[in-house]
Amino acid sequence: MKKILVVTAIAVFGMVSAQKNTLLVGGNIGYSNDSNKFMGNKVSSTEAFTFTPTVGYQFHKNWTVGINSVITSGKNEEGINNSASTVKNNEFAIGPFVRYAVPLGDIFAVYGDLGAGYQNQNMKTTTMGSTSEVKANGFYTNFTPALFINFKNGFGLNFNIGGIKYSHLKADGIDATNSNFTFSFGKEIGVGISKNFGLK
Template identity: 50%
Template sequence: MKKMLLILALSVFGFANAQKGTILVGGNIGYSSNKIEREMAPSKNTTFQFSPKVGYQFHDNWTVGAEFSLVSSKSTIEEGEGKATNFKAGAFVRYTVPLSETFSVFADLGAGFQNQKDKIYENGVLTSEGKGDGLYAGITPALFINMKKGFGLNFSIGGLGYETMSYDATDADVKSFYFNFGKTINIGISKNF
């Protein structure tokens, strides 16, 4: 448990409390793995995520920029295996309110395009393949704590979002709405250059 908390704290990076006219670079790196031991159908799932952001603070409170996300996951159940790759590219706008020299709150509003590719294998042979395209939008509020010399910590506890995905092979249209406040916790380290 301690290793997982350390990995979480070190792998999630955010933006610093920036100043007008500065370039901001940040993002998230994440990894998760779970294994279910069952007699009949043991399974294992692993996921890796990389989500960088680059922004420009054009006002004391406003930042605009580009965001990118790549998520790769793999699942195994008995002799079957599934692989999925999700790619997102879009833009974000951030509004920051300083509460003191130490604390600030901010909210990121992001929207863009997403693409997903799925492959399913049985005994090492590709049995099905799917591809989907869609859009996403989401808002994430967070707290920034300025530690010293531009270094700080970012804390968020979820967000609100909407996603669409249209799959070509099955003609399925999927629409998702999520509200996960309190369900996820992100801790980040940030630096303003």
């Protein structure tokens, strides 16, 4: 199995020094691709694009609270040269988070984000020309530790290698649920840039 995970960041007005009474604004863009081949033929592939905007209020030098949302669009294909089935998946999640940060000097800091909230999913499956659609709603909770790097002129880079997440979804109109616990340390790469705006 060959797996490539590339996550690029978008700077939405980035800054990083931990200051009390500031407004945090940030966002990440992510892309992942997982492709499998057998005897030279592609038998499965999965790709996903993710956008994660964040807004928060830093009320203490160590503590920030705010709203985090995740927009994901993905596709999974199965069969020889992806001919058997295709699953297109769109997800949206939004909820509050709390962050605790510990500075390690003027340049580095470590922090952990604990969040929870609402999520929905729209999944379309096409098999041999026939398409079905399932919509689901539910909740999630997650914890993500990260490293913060302070750049010149207040710009900062956030870096993580995964986290812990629990997700629960219930399908609309049918008796089907999905509960998922994910431990992704070392399996993902996340990079982002953020900015703290001073408030009067």
